[in-house]
Amino acid sequence: MRNEPDDDTRFSGLAPIDGPAPPAGDPPKRRLPFRWFWPMLAGAAIAFVLRLAFSGAPGHGYSAMLGTFIFLAPALCGAVTVYVAERIERRSWTYYLVAPWLSTALFVLGTLFVFIEGLICAIVVVPVFAVMGSLGGFAMGLVCRVTNWPKPALYSFAVLPLVLGAIEPQFPNPERLSSTARTLFIAAPPERVWHEINNAGAIRPEELGDAWAYRIGVPMPVSGVTQETPEGRVRMVRWQKQVHFEELVIEWEPARHVRWRYRFAPDSFPAGALDDHVMIGGHYFDLRESGYTLVPRDGGTELRLDVSWRVSTRFNWYADRLAQFLLGDFSEHILRFYKARSEATATADAHTGPMIRP
Template sequence: MSDSGLALPPEPAAPSASTSWPNLWWVFGAGAGYGLLMRLLFVLPVFRGRAGESGVMLGSFVLLVPLLLGAFTVYLLPPARRTFGQALIAPWLPLLVFVAGTAILLIEGSICIAMALPVFLLLASLGGVLGWLVLRVVTPSRSTVGAVLLLPLAFGAFERGAALPERVGLADASLHIDAPPEVIWHLINDATAIQPAEMAHGLAWRIGVPYPQEAVTVDTDEGRVRKLRWDHGVHFDEPILDWVENRYIRWRYVFAPDSIPPGALDEHIAVGGRHFDLLDTSYRLTPETGGTRLAIHVSYRVSTRFNAYAGALADLLVDDAARTILAFYQRRAEAVTAQTIARR
């Protein structure tokens, strides 16, 4: 046990003929174990934000843990293995084992893994290179290494009290549809029996977002409401704010406590949650020669400690989803129009 209280493997051994990759399993196991330990510790109540958000969404975890995992892996490598190339690549194996472990233990979902993995790999390589540079100058003591590995916990306990910054994003897209506005309008307000294959090209659905089943507008005492149902029991309302028949529609989003059943979406990126929310969506239908131009506008909120990265991912996913939805309406509306023409 080190002076810091964190158990460390033995000091890296001197170069020898036994430093082939199969004999380095303990190095990668130690790195993966560090990542898993941090992941388990960051769910403790002491690391939850003041609004109840999960500790694993703290910058102290998302940014520092993969960085230190990379540096720790290089520290454990035998000196003969400490090359620049190994510093870049060697941290990837323990990181991938750590991430796979969170999936196997069912403490992380596919969506969060897909979104976090690119930045985790980048930070692990950066940590590996930083560790390589430090080790070229000085060899830290085990107690120093142990203290550094505990930094995410120290920073996390402090960071949890800070308010989450908010970033509002916008997605706009449009396309021409060979169908009259009234056909598209009907589909926007009465899209049923939606099949997974109709949305399968969208990135969000590829990484695990539940597929939509139907979107139907109904009249209620409070006014028109578009009701959504997705796979895995997800359901929510879209109260309509603006309505110009066959020309323009806009709604906001309302999520009930049971709108997203446990396990349907990763808690860290659940729509309507602390870290991500859809604000409003609108469609504008403009008659054009031979059909209609359908334009979509979506506004959404991202609230994390690392909005530069999370916001860029949200921009990519929401923009792609908007285009995928437009293509869905295009296929259905043009099929309806073709059938109408064929019956004449």
Template sequence: MQPLSDTDKQEKLPYPKWWPIVAGALVGLLLRLFYSGGPDGPYGAMMGSFIFIAPLAVSAVTVYLAERLARREWGYYMVVGAGANALFVIGTVPAMLEGWICVIVILPLFVMIGMVGAVVMGAVCKMTSWPKQAAYSIAVLPLLLGAIEPTDGLPVRMSTIERSLTIAAPREVVWDQLLNVRDIQHEEVEDGIAFRIGVPPPLSAVSDAIDGQPVRRIAMGKHVHFDQIQTERREHELIRWQQRFYPDSFPPGAFDQHVVMGGTYFDIDTISYALKPVGDATELTLSMHYRVSTRFNWYADAVARLVLGNLEEVLLGVYRRRLEAPGA
């Protein structure tokens, strides 16, 4: 494909040099508007046809328009592919299509796919005479695939992640603290990745009984609440809870719909603490058994392990600081 002459550029392309990136991002936003269906029907935003093809469409349009201005180098393709997809994903927040939690989680994947797509489109522009047809075809491909992609039978991946630390306190004291954690302050959990990206912070975890069954009642910011039902208990050694959610556990706006606990795509099934004496101290181990159910579990599980591992470290840190504080 031959780039336009300076005269042609002035006559046919009267827009700034950065416009291809904006145009590509707008294509992504239009696709996201189209992909507004629920998890059980066509055109859902978590479908593979959107997650994997939409970034390619954004990059294809961006590179094609940029090539019409001037011949570009390979590094340029990667930069504009990443930039257009980043602008598209971030733009879903002011457009009220996504929340910041989903944006931060999915942004690296879209940028990576977008960079690959931009290089491929660049090769098409350099080596073929049909870049326009290729760009348009890739742009409409998500619309075609979204209508025929199966919406049931999401792959399920169950995983367990655990972290340990040693607390300078006997098991009996640590045990009592596990059962009742009150008045958790923001500064106690401010290092949590989950809470930095918008997950409501924990406020308390208090033991109670419902119909004679021992539970631990969890309260979080934004009026999030749920119960942890005790399923196993060995005094001063191990305690395990299973999460139980209610229709009003997650008020509107508290979580992004694609990452809410107990939802179609993510859940924390059980949480357990194991206590092991280490001299006069206690080794406390926190384990979480969780599920991801997406068309891209390899990525979703990697993100979950990063966020949940950090969450466990933060929660364990809360216990240690409280139990080791002067006068504790």
């Protein structure tokens, strides 16, 4: 009875193409320096080329925010990494999963280096890229181990994003509406808190803390002042980097409740202020409404902040959770800002008399 060949014999056709073994006594072949690095560089390079192809405008073909790019670019990066590595020598299953993390990281750093991507997008997309890179690397490792056609499989994988990148925009993105709320007690009367909300001027960075949104590059608020205009009350907001927009007041109960909806102008976000892909009021993300509710309690005020938004992507399951985290954290820091200002001025009023302007 004939014995079955073992795995090394059966898949020898996939082994690295190094030629026949040198005769005994021959000097060993010189190998390329940093051989461990070349597979990662190859994976990052092919993903970078794909990013150049996906430079379309938001909502159009070959946009970098298409699910096709977000999922398949890092997967292709991982697949190329493993394919090149297998051409050098057989790798482990762990390598298939872990090596793509480095190649996708190199890819993201490359896009930052040449200013294709901004810091905000780069930071928020890294977890997705790492997971998809591992899946692509694992799939290519499986192909290399159990088939005789790793190269055709890689070619097919490389063509797939180019085909789907033209088809996906023909179908509208799913839309998800969400909201978050935070509450904080302030040791100041509602009238004082109300004044601070509608007259927040000359905001200093140290007053806002280190919210995660600021850490990844979102400009900090500079002022937010409610004004009377011919169309009604409008809160004029300014952020760093010359960002400016308006909040149209739609509910107004002095010292009790205020709610507004956002209005953004074409020049609200100057070039470089935010990444184009996460532009507020844009194709993929929008702030809808915010509101403050003031409730007298225990000699002070319970201040509640509600924020609602929209995300419209092929990966809303991720984008919405990210928005929940960032906007929830942002809301907590804003409430602390109003708490600090209200309590400080309330203490000053206790010594010098009320200074609240009408």
